[in-house]
Amino acid sequence: MNGMFITFEGPDGAGKSTQIQKLAQYINDKGYPYILTREPGGTKIGDAIREILINPDHTEMVDETEVLLYAASRAQHIREVILPALHDGKIVLCDRFVDASIAYQGYGLGVSMEAVKAINRFAVGELEPNRTYLIDISPEIGRERMTKRQTHSQGSEDLDRIEQKNLDYHQRVREGFQRIYIENKQRICLVNGNQPPEDVFKAILSDFESMLEQQFHLRGD
Numbered sequence: 001m002n003g004m005f006i007t008f009e010g011p012d013g014a015g016k017s018t019q020i021q022k023l024a025q026y027i028n029d030k031g032y033p034y035i036l037t038r039e040p041g042g043t044k045i046g047d048a049i050r051e052i053l054i055n056p057d058h059t060e061m062v063d064e065t066e067v068l069l070y071a072a073s074r075a076q077h078i079r080e081v082i083l084p085a086l087h088d089g090k091i092v093l094c095d096r097f098v099d100a101s102i103a104y105q106g107y108g109l110g111v112s113m114e115a116v117k118a119i120n121r122f123a124v125g126e127l128e129p130n131r132t133y134l135i136d137i138s139p140e141i142g143r144e145r146m147t148k149r150q151t152h153s154q155g156s157e158d159l160d161r162i163e164q165k166n167l168d169y170h171q172r173v174r175e176g177f178q179r180i181y182i183e184n185k186q187r188i189c190l191v192n193g194n195q196p197p198e199d200v201f202k203a204i205l206s207d208f209e210s211m212l213e214q215q216f217h218l219r220g221d
């Protein structure tokens with residue numbers, strides 16, 4: 001497996017989708033082979049699961065179902081999309097991965113951390129990102145950004161099922177991400193999401209370019 005697996009994480013409204021698009025454009029301009037994908041989704045099956053997960057009408061969904069659906073989408077995604085791309089030597093940019101399940105279902109929902117991790121170990125096997133960019137913001141700022149985004153597009157009522165949860169939940173998610181970072185500093189690059197988007201990207205790009213240099217050096221290219 002000669003590719004590079006890069007994931008983006010952060011609380012809702014952190015701007016990770018904007019930043020992953022910026023990095024994808026940079027990689028494309030440099031001519032490196034890559035794919036850009038997301039979770040939940042990324043495959044036909046995964047996208048169908050995504051529609052179930054984020055539909056705000058599904059208020060009756062129990063926590064255990066949420067954990068299993070995210071893991072099911074991830075298992076399909078890995079085997080159908082991510083692993084083949086990595087074996088082809090591509091850079092895989094993925095919007096969310098296992099860290100999101102630990103933060104959102106483990107810390108946010110309060111599901112047994114042991115259960116969340118065990119279910120995801122079964123789903124992903126030995127796969128782990130080479131680097132994770134964790135963009136950190138407060139839940140208050142995240143909610144403000146999401147509301148503005150929806151107002152400018154389709155209306156503030158269009159926040160999805162997860163985004164609509166209360167601020168206490170989103171605060172637990174943020175604290176979860178911070179704990180995940182503390183436990184995985186060798187893998188995770190923590191970025192202050194309160195900066196202008198251009199400055200956030202500069203921090204990400206600086207780290208990414210260092211990773212590329214190391215990768216090529218190790219290969220002897």
